[in-house]
Amino acid sequence: MVGVWERIRQIWIPTSSTRLAEAERRVLSVVRFPFEQSQVPIGDNLTINTIHTYNPKARRSNPRSPLVLLHGYGAGVGFWLLNLDALAEKHEHVYAIDLLGCGRSSRPRFRAKTSDEAENFFVDALERWRFQLNLDKMNLLGHSFGAYISASYALSFPSRVSHLILASPVGVPNEPDTPEPSRRHRLSVGWRILRTFVVFMWNRGYTPQSIVRLIGPAGPKPVTAYVTRRFFMGPAVEGTPTTDNEATYETSAATSDAGLETSTALAEQIDNGTLKLPKDDVAQYLYHLCAQPGSGEFALPRVL
Numbered sequence: 001m002v003g004v005w006e007r008i009r010q011i012w013i014p015t016s017s018t019r020l021a022e023a024e025r026r027v028l029s030v031v032r033f034p035f036e037q038s039q040v041p042i043g044d045n046l047t048i049n050t051i052h053t054y055n056p057k058a059r060r061s062n063p064r065s066p067l068v069l070l071h072g073y074g075a076g077v078g079f080w081l082l083n084l085d086a087l088a089e090k091h092e093h094v095y096a097i098d099l100l101g102c103g104r105s106s107r108p109r110f111r112a113k114t115s116d117e118a119e120n121f122f123v124d125a126l127e128r129w130r131f132q133l134n135l136d137k138m139n140l141l142g143h144s145f146g147a148y149i150s151a152s153y154a155l156s157f158p159s160r161v162s163h164l165i166l167a168s169p170v171g172v173p174n175e176p177d178t179p180e181p182s183r184r185h186r187l188s189v190g191w192r193i194l195r196t197f198v199v200f201m202w203n204r205g206y207t208p209q210s211i212v213r214l215i216g217p218a219g220p221k222p223v224t225a226y227v228t229r230r231f232f233m234g235p236a237v238e239g240t241p242t243t244d245n246e247a248t249y250e251t252s253a254a255t256s257d258a259g260l261e262t263s264t265a266l267a268e269q270i271d272n273g274t275l276k277l278p279k280d281d282v283a284q285y286l287y288h289l290c291a292q293p294g295s296g297e298f299a300l301p302r303v304l
Contacts, residue, residue, distance in 0.1 A: 013217075017104070024076065026278075027078040028078055032085055037049070042129050046125070047106050048106075048125065049098040049103050050097050051077050052093065052094070053084065055093075056092065064091065065162040067141060068094075069095065070143070071144075072143045072146050073297070074286075077096040080096050100125035100296060101121065101297070110294070112299065115303050119303060122153075123156050139161075140154065140163070147166040148170040148171055150164060150165075150166065151166060170303075198211060207297045207300070219291055220287045223287040223290060224283040
């Protein structure tokens with residue numbers, strides 16, 4: 001019976017771990033610095049999806065603890081695509097990981113009922129990952145929800161953190177002066193209805209990812225609309241078709257908001273506005289992140 005329901009789910013929701021891995025590979029193809037990728041076992045049949053860059057030249061010029069990157073809510077290692085090159089140029093070791101229950105890391109059933117239990121779900125997994133890799137100290141850089149987890153980890157294991165960098169952290173009460181990219185453009189009636197529906201469902205315990213899974217084969221459409229408004233500017237937003245489904249990537253969402261640098265080659269493309277990324281690649285990656293079985297996504301309502 002379990003096999004039958006699993007087959008029905010696979011038919012209804014057009015995703016799989018293989019398709020997520022391929023979508024991640026396409027997004028990360030923009031990264032020029034060589035990197036290794038592995039599934040690091042942390043016990044209990046759980047693994048953490050890990051990207052690692054090694055630059056021996058950086059050690060000679062500026063020795064420091066390894067830099068560990070923690071992504072934001074609903075994201076994954078692929079969303080560091082515009083930052084990895086520059087960071088790898090300046091750090092001997094850079095690690096980007098998918099938090100437990102997110103991305104291509106293991107997705108165990110999320111059983112936490114309290115804020116502390118939700119935090120420990122991620123913090124304990126991060127500590128087990130650190131221990132497995134035999135890292136004495138880390139420079140932790142977390143973005144959004146990843147910043148929240150980074151701060152929680154630093155409070156629990158202060159002796160293991162050399163520096164803590166919080167980029168656009170969740171939990172900061174003051175709204176930023178700069179509006180979110182989605183607010184810079186007039187929302188259509190359909191988009192406003194969808195946003196209202198998502199908020200309604202969120203207040204009743206459903207996550208945006210739950211809704212994406214619920215609507216099955218229609219799931220990629222709202223994800224693509226979100227990606228267009230959140231990350232892409234110009235013709236893709238204004239409604240004019242772009243060549244080969246490419247659009248200008250809004251780099252502020254992935255770089256300046258996080259206070260990070262990009263590599264020289266990418267920076268030149270950003271400055272002259274010529275950086276192009278296939279919108280479908282980013283949208284497909286985010287869709288497959290959302291459509292995988294729910295796990296770590298259910299933590300946010302517990303901690304906020």
